[in-house]
Structure formats: structure tokens, C-alpha cells
Amino acid sequence: MVELFDRQGNSHPCRVLLDNCSQSNYITERMASRLNLRRQSVDITVTGLNLASSNITESVGAIFRSRFNRFAKRIDFLDVPYITGTLPSIPLKRDLIKIPSNIRLADPEFYKPANVDALFGIQLFYKLLCSRDQLEIQGQKAVLQKTQIGWIIAGEVSLNRSKSSMTMCHLIMKPMQNDATDSELTRFWALEQVPSNQFLSPEEQACESHFSENVKRNDELTFFQCNSKVIPCFGIQVFEKPIY
Structure with missing residues (x-):
């Protein structure tokens, strides 16, 4: 008292x-x-x-x-x-x-x-x-x-x-104002977070489209080319033989 x-x-x-x-x-x-x-x-x-x-x-x-x-x-x-x-x-x-x-x-x-x-x-x-x-x-x-x-x-x-x-x-x-540790942790998680929307450059979009149209996957989970052509794609070539 x-x-x-x-x-x-x-x-x-x-x-x-x-x-x-x-x-x-x-x-x-x-x-x-x-x-x-x-x-x-x-x-x-x-x-x-x-x-x-x-x-x-x-x-x-x-x-x-x-x-x-x-x-x-x-x-x-x-x-x-x-x-x-x-x-x-x-x-x-x-x-x-x-x-x-x-x-x-x-x-x-x-x-x-x-x-x-x-x-x-x-x-x-x-x-x-x-x-x-x-x-x-x-x-x-x-x-x-x-x-x-x-x-x-x-x-x-x-x-x-x-x-x-x-x-x-x-x-x-009582949380301290301008807590440096809390601020750094918040920034860390913001940087580490995977963005929900993926943005591709025109070159990356062309490569992705070419891969989707010309490469398939068989029942043995092996990637192979659907046609016999070797098509260069910005420095990357897709061959006829299986790709492991």
C-alpha cells in the first residue's frame, strides 16, 4: 500500500x-x-x-x-x-x-x-x-x-x-520503437518471399514456348524432342536424343 x-x-x-x-x-x-x-x-x-x-x-x-x-x-x-x-x-x-x-x-x-x-x-x-x-x-x-x-x-x-x-x-x-532487429527481420522475410507473379523477359518467354511445343516427357520420365530438327534458341540447342 x-x-x-x-x-x-x-x-x-x-x-x-x-x-x-x-x-x-x-x-x-x-x-x-x-x-x-x-x-x-x-x-x-x-x-x-x-x-x-x-x-x-x-x-x-x-x-x-x-x-x-x-x-x-x-x-x-x-x-x-x-x-x-x-x-x-x-x-x-x-x-x-x-x-x-x-x-x-x-x-x-x-x-x-x-x-x-x-x-x-x-x-x-x-x-x-x-x-x-x-x-x-x-x-x-x-x-x-x-x-x-x-x-x-x-x-x-x-x-x-x-x-x-x-x-x-x-x-x-513493451516493444521498443524503431526496433532495429524487428525491422531487419521484416526486411529479410520480404526479400526471401517468392513473388506470386512471375515476370519473364521476351527472350525467356520465347524459350519457354519453344520448350513447351517441342519437348515432351514419356512414361519413364525421360524428356525427348518431338521432331527431328535441331533448333537454336538463344544459345541453347535441343537435340533429338533423350535429355536426362
């Missing part, structure tokens, strides 16, 4: 997902409308798992602040209808996750499924981490990680029940 500021300078609680695989920051249309943020037109295609793509047409800028210290920053968001489903996807048993009493969690209600209002990507992800402050959670594979916005729980949480049938992946890639 962080505080996001609207255009009048008022703060609003915002539930944020940290994602070091995302190349951009995102905010839901609902949250952007609540903050009355000024929208700007963009034309960006983002791609995720299995190359599923979405076209984004608006972006906004906003200031966020930590609930625990003075860390604040203005960042740009891409405006999207939804970021993901509710997280966690199922309720977690809070008593199974032993959190030391002196730890101040960024989201004290992390165990309750709830909507995600914004996503911080790679541009901000590592700037938020306090790299030397990490604690193991007793009986869990997940760890406690200190960040500028409070302690977060990262990793797998054991549920003492059958595995959930729902899994989420938040990999998001």
Missing part, C-alpha cells in the same frame, strides 16, 4: 503490485479517474505471456509516497482497464505466516484477496528495495523483504491444502 496524490494534492490509499518483469508502470482506469489525473494520448502495444498483446491509448502522471517515510516520487503510468485479478487469488491463513511484531508491513491485510490499483515495473522496482534487509519466515518458502514503502512478503506461501488451480504471470514487455 502506498499513497497516491490527486490533482488537488489529496492522498488516496493505493494497492500496488511490484513487478520486476514489467517494462512500464500501470494504473487502473478506476484509480486514475478517482484521482482525476490528466490523461495524455499514447499509442503503445504491450505484450505478455504467450505473446498476448494489448493496445494502450492513454497515460497519466502521479506522485506517490510511502506510508512510513518521506520517500516520494513522480512517475508515469499507462492507463489500463485492469492489471490482474484479485491478489492473492485465494484467502491465506494469517496464523500460518509468522510475522515478527516489530515488522511494519506495507499491506497489513496481504492475506485477503483484493484488487490491484497500480503496478510498479522495473524502472522503480530495484530503487524500492533495501537490499540488505531480508528475513526468512519460519515454516515458509516466502521471505520478508524491506522496501521504501514497507516490508513485503515475496515468494511461495504454504497453504496446508491442495494447490490452487489458478496461477498468475505478470510478465509484460
Whole structure:
């Protein structure tokens, strides 16, 4: 949880997902409308798992602040209808996750499924981490990680029940503009493509017509000349004997 500021300078609680695989920051249309943020037109295609793509047409800028210290920053968001489903996807048993009493969690209600209002990507992800402050959670594979916005729980949480049938992946890639590699590949395939229409010079058309009229193929798949004449065709002679 962080505080996001609207255009009048008022703060609003915002539930944020940290994602070091995302190349951009995102905010839901609902949250952007609540903050009355000024929208700007963009034309960006983002791609995720299995190359599923979405076209984004608006972006906004906003200031966020930590609930625990003075860390604040203005960042740009891409405006999207939804970021993901509710997280966690199922309720977690809070008593199974032993959190030391002196730890101040960024989201004290992390165990309750709830909507995600914004996503911080790679541009901000590592700037938020306090790299030397990490604690193991007793009986869990997940760890406690200190960040500028409070302690977060990262990793797998054991549920003492059958595995959930729902899994989420938040990999998001934004194609670079004027991507040289993509341009070269497109050009390569354009050059390699066989044209659907074949254009022949007058000389080539004459040779092809002569071949069609004077050369046949027998049952043994051998080419032979139909008449006894030897006819020059622009430097090429067709002989009476079989051509293999």
C-alpha cells in the first residue's frame, strides 16, 4: 500500500503490485479517474505471456509516497482497464505466516484477496528495495523483504491444502520503437518471399514456348524432342536424343 496524490494534492490509499518483469508502470482506469489525473494520448502495444498483446491509448502522471517515510516520487503510468485479478487469488491463513511484531508491513491485510490499483515495473522496482534487509519466515518458502514503502512478503506461501488451480504471470514487455532487429527481420522475410507473379523477359518467354511445343516427357520420365530438327534458341540447342 502506498499513497497516491490527486490533482488537488489529496492522498488516496493505493494497492500496488511490484513487478520486476514489467517494462512500464500501470494504473487502473478506476484509480486514475478517482484521482482525476490528466490523461495524455499514447499509442503503445504491450505484450505478455504467450505473446498476448494489448493496445494502450492513454497515460497519466502521479506522485506517490510511502506510508512510513518521506520517500516520494513522480512517475508515469499507462492507463489500463485492469492489471490482474484479485491478489492473492485465494484467502491465506494469517496464523500460518509468522510475522515478527516489530515488522511494519506495507499491506497489513496481504492475506485477503483484493484488487490491484497500480503496478510498479522495473524502472522503480530495484530503487524500492533495501537490499540488505531480508528475513526468512519460519515454516515458509516466502521471505520478508524491506522496501521504501514497507516490508513485503515475496515468494511461495504454504497453504496446508491442495494447490490452487489458478496461477498468475505478470510478465509484460513493451516493444521498443524503431526496433532495429524487428525491422531487419521484416526486411529479410520480404526479400526471401517468392513473388506470386512471375515476370519473364521476351527472350525467356520465347524459350519457354519453344520448350513447351517441342519437348515432351514419356512414361519413364525421360524428356525427348518431338521432331527431328535441331533448333537454336538463344544459345541453347535441343537435340533429338533423350535429355536426362
